[in-house]
Amino acid sequence: MPVSSPANEEELLARAAVLAGESIAEVAQGLGLPVPADLSKHKGWVGMLIERALGASAGSRPEPDFEHLGVELKTLPVDRAGKPCESTFVCTISLGELCEMEWEDSRVRRKLSRVLWVPVQGERERELRLRRFGTPLIWSPDADELSALRFDWEELAGLVTRFGVDAITGHAGRFLQIRPKARDASVRRHGFAADGASIDALPRGFYLRPSFTFEILRRHFAL
DNA sequence: GATTGATCATGT
DNA sequence: ACATGATCAATC
Numbered sequence: 136m137p138v139s140s141p142a143n144e145e146e147l148l149a150r151a152a153v154l155a156g157e158s159i160a161e162v163a164q165g166l167g168l169p170v171p172a173d174l175s176k177h178k179g180w181v182g183m184l185i186e187r188a189l190g191a192s193a194g195s196r197p198e199p200d201f202e203h204l205g206v207e208l209k210t211l212p213v214d215r216a217g218k219p220c221e222s223t224f225v226c227t228i229s230l231g232e233l234c235e236m237e238w239e240d241s242r243v244r245r246k247l248s249r250v251l252w253v254p255v256q257g258e259r260e261r262e263l264r265l266r267r268f269g270t271p272l273i274w275s276p277d278a279d280e281l282s283a284l285r286f287d288w289e290e291l292a293g294l295v296t297r298f299g300v301d302a303i304t305g306h307a308g309r310f311l312q313i314r315p316k317a318r319d320a321s322v323r324r325h326g327f328a329a330d331g332a333s334i335d336a337l338p339r340g341f342y343l344r345p346s347f348t349f350e351i352l353r354r355h356f357a358l
Numbered sequence: 359g360a361t362t363g364a365t366c367a368t369g370t
Numbered sequence: 371a372c373a374t375g376a377t378c379a380a381t382c
Contacts, residue, residue, distance in 0.1 A: 142366085143367070172368090174362085174376085174377060174378085175365095175366080175377080175378065176366060176367070177366075177367065177376095177377095178365080178366055178367070178375075178376045178377045178378075179366080179367065179374075179375025179376045179377085180370080180375080180376085181375085181376080181377095182374090182375040182376060183367095183368085183374090183375055183376095186375080188376095193370060194368095194370075194373095194374070195368095195370055195372095195373055195374040195375080196369085196370065196373075196374075197370095197372090197373055197374080200374095208375095209375095209376095210375085210376080212376090212377080220377095221376075221377060221378095222361090222376095222377095223376085224374095224375080224376060226365075226373095227372080227373075249378080257377090259377095259378090304362075305361070305362040305363065306361090306362080312362085314362065314363065314364090315362090315363055315364065315365090317364080317365080318364095318365070318366075318367095319364065319366095320364055320365085324371085325371095336362095337363095338372085344361090345360090345361095346370060355359040359382105360381105360382085361378105361380105361381085361382075362380090362381080362382085363378105363379095363380085363381090364376070364377105364378080364379080364380085365376100365377085365379090366375105366376090366377085366378090367374100367375085367376100368373100368374080368375085369372105369373080369374070369375105370371100370372090370373075370374095
């Protein structure tokens with residue numbers, strides 16, 4: 136039985152708050168879903184689980200998870216100290232997009248305008264079914280975060296425009312970075328370079344570094 | 359131990 | 371094909 140869509144942001148947050156303290160096994164059982172032994176072949180499984188538990192609507196469509204609320208849902212795996220143990224995928228790069236586009240219109244900005252972060256225990260030593268959800272947090276970037284993201288985005292967009300997407304490594308960007316996002320390293324996606332030349336490049340996406348998401352948690356929970 | 363590049367599954 | 375959901379694992 137599918138979970139209904141939350142009517143508003145308050146209800147969404149309240150639903151997520153109910154899950155805090157529950158284990159993955161408990162939440163999965165409530166939905167009648169089997170829990171995989173580990174995530175190695177099911178990397179997005181926890182994210183899908185929480186989507187279903189909260190009544191997310193968008194599925195795999197290029198829309199916010201809660202379309203009518205304009206809210207994006209992200210799980211955030213954290214270690215024992217509450218520090219994120221992974222980067223957070225934001226969105227893919229469409230090759231031509233960065234050249235002429237401005238930050239205000241960017242997909243990074245839109246994706247991150249409103250996010251429901253759901254912390255979940257993510258230590259690899261901990262059995263998947265026993266990992267517990269943490270207290271959720273509705274977030275929008277404040278002025279500092281916005282300017283930091285904008286700075287990185289503009290730097291990265293400039294690098295892509297001047298040197299091409301294949302010249303980018305994960306080293307660039309203080310909080311936002313560009314990394315591969317594909318089935319494997321042989322995948323090529325068609326697009327156009329800044330000079331208009333047709334190119335085929337490894338698909339990449341924007342990711343938030345753990346230092347950025349840790350700061351979000353720190354500020355909110357006063358860790 | 360932290361980080362970058364590689365990879366896995368599923369839905370439209 | 372390409373979007374969604376991310377974590378794995380080799381390397382620094």
